[in-house]
Amino acid sequence: MTTWLAVLAVGLGSYAMRVGPLLLRDRFVPSPRVDDVIRHAGTAAVTALLVTACVRAWEANPALPTLAALTVGGVLALRGRSMVQIVVAGLLVQWALRLVTAGLA
Amino acid sequence: MAATPAGATLTAASAPTARDVRASSEVRQGVLAMAPMIVGYAPYAVVVGSVIAAHGSPAAGWAGIWLIFAGSAHLATIKGVEAGSLALAILTGLVVNARLLVYSASMAEHWRGQPRWFRLAAGAALVDPTWFVADRRAREPGTLQEARQFFFGAAGTLAIAWGVLVTTGMLLGAGMGAALGLELAVPLCLLSMIGPRVLKNGSRAVVVTAGLTALLAGSMPASTGLLAAIVAGAVVGALVRERRP
Numbered sequence: 001m002t003t004w005l006a007v008l009a010v011g012l013g014s015y016a017m018r019v020g021p022l023l024l025r026d027r028f029v030p031s032p033r034v035d036d037v038i039r040h041a042g043t044a045a046v047t048a049l050l051v052t053a054c055v056r057a058w059e060a061n062p063a064l065p066t067l068a069a070l071t072v073g074g075v076l077a078l079r080g081r082s083m084v085q086i087v088v089a090g091l092l093v094q095w096a097l098r099l100v101t102a103g104l105a
Numbered sequence: 106m107a108a109t110p111a112g113a114t115l116t117a118a119s120a121p122t123a124r125d126v127r128a129s130s131e132v133r134q135g136v137l138a139m140a141p142m143i144v145g146y147a148p149y150a151v152v153v154g155s156v157i158a159a160h161g162s163p164a165a166g167w168a169g170i171w172l173i174f175a176g177s178a179h180l181a182t183i184k185g186v187e188a189g190s191l192a193l194a195i196l197t198g199l200v201v202n203a204r205l206l207v208y209s210a211s212m213a214e215h216w217r218g219q220p221r222w223f224r225l226a227a228g229a230a231l232v233d234p235t236w237f238v239a240d241r242r243a244r245e246p247g248t249l250q251e252a253r254q255f256f257f258g259a260a261g262t263l264a265i266a267w268g269v270l271v272t273t274g275m276l277l278g279a280g281m282g283a284a285l286g287l288e289l290a291v292p293l294c295l296l297s298m299i300g301p302r303v304l305k306n307g308s309r310a311v312v313v314t315a316g317l318t319a320l321l322a323g324s325m326p327a328s329t330g331l332l333a334a335i336v337a338g339a340v341v342g343a344l345v346r347e348r349r350p
Contacts, residue, residue, distance in 0.1 A: 002162075002191050003160065003162035003186050006182050006185065006194040007168055009199075010169075011169070013199045015229060017206045018231045021210040022209050022227075025213035036342075036346055037340055038207065038210045039343075040308070040342030041338070043299070045204035046237075048330075048331045048338070049295055049331070051319035051320050053292040057292055065286070070296070077296040077300025078300050079300075082297070084144045086300075087293045091148065091290065
């Protein structure tokens, strides 16, 4: 029951956050400065999620394979490679280094 | 009338019009834009599914696929319930999803001329990957109708695939995703979204500020560090743009 309540509450709250600004835009037109802040907020949000996810992955997995996989992913991302290439390359590097470090141990 | 390869005929009424062709093309473009993201997010979806499978109430957890429709908030909510506090579970889930306000506000300008029913329906599917492709599409030429068709193609693809993949993770079992280190797929997916923006002058300050703030504020309670990072990054981005000649 607790899980149902939590899922329903977060679901309803999330829908309100998703739809609220879309519907209120007709009534409130933000100033150019606020508009500029909003324009950058999406990139900031994805970056904040990225850092949080990196920290979690770092804490939950062996350090060296994780660091190597994220480094490879970062280099490929800066070179503009596709998401599929980045994910596949990163995971392969992680698995390969896990096997090597397990073998050495 | 045009003959089909199978020998049947198409009447004028059933033959696809130029408008139909454009519509199916936009839907297809939406599907194609989302497809690589599905591949990238697949391991993460399996991890989410395996966490739900290990939870005491898998049915409620499964319903969260559709009700919450955001992997990180979904996981945070489940973990909050497991920690024994309903209030903490709700607060953490909502704070993690607070970025949806930003995505919605950012799309509000692009979708200003869209009908209300579309904004109500599309809002339900607004999340990181759909925002990313919709924001990119909105900067390209096209009509409002084409933008709608593109979004439905992309969001429909994500909704179906996400549901199937999380359910697959549930069926494969608890701990499977973690054992394979699949949670690393999440930062790798996000890296691919942010990487090209780091090279742009206007976005570099946003990425650096939000990244450092998220790192330093990571220990703040109930994931409020995320919010601090979003605000800091967005404000610095606007200031840098203002000062540029």
